[in-house]
Amino acid sequence: MAEQDFSKKEKNYHADIPQKSEAFYLKGSNGYDWGMRNRLARIFNPKSGKTVMLAFDHGYFQGPTTGLERVDVTIRPLIPYADALMLTRGVLRSMIEPSVTNSVVMRASGGPSILKELSNEQIAVDMEDALRMNVSAVAVQVFIGGEYETQSVHNMTRLVDRGMRYGIPVLGVTAVGKDLVRDVRYISLATRILAELGAAIVKTYHVPGFEQVAAACPVPIVIAGGKKLPEREALQMARDAINQGASGVDMGRNIFQSDSPVAMIGAVRKVVHDSSSVKEAYQYYEEMKNRK
Ligand code: 5RP
Secondary structure: OOOOOOOOOOOOOOOOOOOOOOOOOOOOOOOOHHHHHHHHHOOOOOOOOOEEEEOOOOOHHHOOOOOOOOOHHHHHHHHOOEEEEEEEEHHHHOOOOOOOOEEEEEEOHHHHHHHOOOOOOOOOOOOHHHOOOOOOEEEEEEEEOOHHHHHHHHHHHHHHHHHHHOOOOOEEOOOOOOOOOOOOHHHHHHHHHHHHOOEEEEEOOOOOOHHHHHOOOOOOOEEEEEOOOOHHHHHHHHHHHHHOOOOOOEOOOOOOOOOHHHHHHHHHHHHHHHOHHHHHHHHHHHHHHHOO
């Protein structure tokens, strides 16, 4: 039987304290339902408003990428340092412990390998399975200007519609085909299209003039690392991107192909979450790398 409230303590309605109603801290995300915002808050640290996503989904089109031959050996030690893990469902189920507390950003598009036309992707994960895996977002590649541009845009908009049903945000990734110039004009065009069509987060490359890209994109942008650079240069790129309006990084090769991946992801965290300068973060990298 339900118990009645027999407490002798006097009730206190705190009538003198107005109920707080604060705006959600992420740009462009205030209009979403609670579940969607909660998932975004699992990706973007509520204190800094930023994220360090660790991307290791490369195998979905290029097979055993250097540094990812054995995800269980090379990626597991990095997991405690990442806010979010960007990966495929195959790797999640086969190699990631279900006890991890990181948020999961699930690769949900695919199809062609590096041997074929990459823009010819389709949706590769059903939203119901994404829910079953308790993901915080799904990721889809969009090939603006590519051969299958419309198909890849349609993949994203269908995922956005399905994601809205369950409160799952979609991360739209601007994919740059081999014939497209990776410059501020192209990246502004692609990022804006993805945001306009419903991506809750956009992932793109850092280019000179990035502040214009970030300003014109109404939702949070995270930057990909791209090809492996010397560690100091990769930290500089992250620093510049954050200073110019990025909400974080979704970095892969510049972390897992580093001479010291644990030191590197720690240094990236310093830049993204602690406002460290490149000098401070690089010094941290060197110290951690040389620690026995
Ligand atoms: C493929 C992806 C990858 O996950 C990601 O961009 C690769 O990360 P990085 O460039 O930092 O190795 O989205 O397009």
